[in-house]
Amino acid sequence: MLCNGLTKVYGSQTAVDQINLQIKSGSIFGLLGPNGAGKTTVIKMLTGLSKPTQGKALVAGYDVTTHSLKVKENIGWISSEVILDDSLTIMENIWIQSRLHSMNNTWKKKATGLLKYLELDEKDNKKVGKFSTGMKKKLEIIMALLHDPKVLFMDEPTIGLDANSRRLLWRLIRKINAQYGVTILLTTHYIEEADVLCDDIAIINNGKIVATGSPQQLKSRASGDIVEIDFFSYFDYKVLDSVSGILKIIEIGLDNSDKEKRTRSESSLRLRIKVRNAETILPELISKISEFQPALIKSIKIEKPNLESAFLELTGRRFEEMEETTYDQK
Structure with missing residues (x-):
């Protein structure tokens, strides 16, 4: 699958801006971004449901603009919403x-095999409306795979599922990819989902691709560790200026129990800083704080580089901050 300069404009709003992607056959590729970042718009263009304003895309070897019917013959699609009767x-x-x-009469044999593989009973005569969301998702996958597509699109496949059902579906997606060799492109705003499930990821923000690579490659973009320190009482963080090895303070935040004092600009109950190496700098950091005011530290937590910190490094903003400030055309 290939995208070159793919763009979608709605009126004066550019929903997808000059994206370039190359997705390996047989892989699971994740398009990761906050709600409204442009993920669904990309899916609509790649599945032939929306014509690109400019740019080119090939899916299963066919141009999505000039051969949209051929594209649709060779893809399966699972919407973020359950679409069953x-x-x-x-x-x-x-x-x-x-x-x-x-399809000819072979559909029933194919369906029987898929039902058995995904552990659904073809003799179950209950109406689908009585099924759990997880069972409905399984049925949607069966229907999407029925015609042996080369590419399977999954738009927010686990939205609406609880944590346990989400993990079960992750295993199922991996199982399908391994068994049938189908290329899977999924969109998600769950960072953990992209990390666990995908071979490669593109991070999309405000309609633009800001980074691509394997989960490990993207994590390596987030230089340094995050140290989070909670205090029993207010702490003047200026004392940290003289501590060597600190790259930058990335967040100063008060704990949620003290909202009325959030306007204080030079003290905090919680401190988050980025350091080159937490294990190296931590003894010096604790020593400096102890000199300033003994027995002040309540707890310390160290976060190693992850996709969340990679997103912060690449965009300058935390992932959840983007949820309400981006745009997507449904």
């Missing part, structure tokens, strides 16, 4: 899908 049974829903793809 709740009044029908498992097999009735699958039959409708087979008709949409003009």
Whole structure:
């Protein structure tokens, strides 16, 4: 799969801006970004549901603009919303899908194999509306794989699932990728999901790709460790200026129990700093604070580089801060 300068403009708003992607066949590729960053717009262009304003994209070897029907024949798509007929049974829903793809009588054999593989019972005559969200997701995957697509698009596949169901679906996606060799492109705003599931990731922010690489490669972009210190009482953080080895203070935050004092600018109950190496700098840091005011530290936590810190390094903002400030066209 290939994108070159892919752009989508709605009126005066650029939802996707000149993105370039190259996705390896048979891999799981994640498009990671906060809500509204442009992920769904990218999916719509790659699946032929929305025409790019400019740029080019090839999916399964076909141009999404000039050969959109061929693209649709070779892809499966799972929306962020469950799209099933709740009044029908498992097999009735699958039959409708087979008709949409003009499949011959082999559809039932294929469906039976997929149902067994994903542990659903084809003889279950309950209406799908009575199924759990997790079971519905399984059925959607079966329907998306029914016609042997080369590429499977999954737009926020675990949204609405609890933590346990989400992890079960992660294992299922990995299992499908290994068994059928299908290329999977998924969008997500769950950092852990991208880290655990994807072979490669593109981070999208405000419609632009800011970085691509494997999870480990992206983590390496986040230089240094994060040290988070909670205090029993207010601490003047200016004392840290003389501590060698500190790269920069990245956040000064008060704990949630003291909201009325959030306007204080030179003291804090919580301190987050970025350092070159936490194990090296921590003894000196504790010593300096102890000199200033003994028995002040309540707790210390060290965070090693992760995708969250990589996002912060690349954009200058924390991931959750972006959730309400970006744009996507639904």
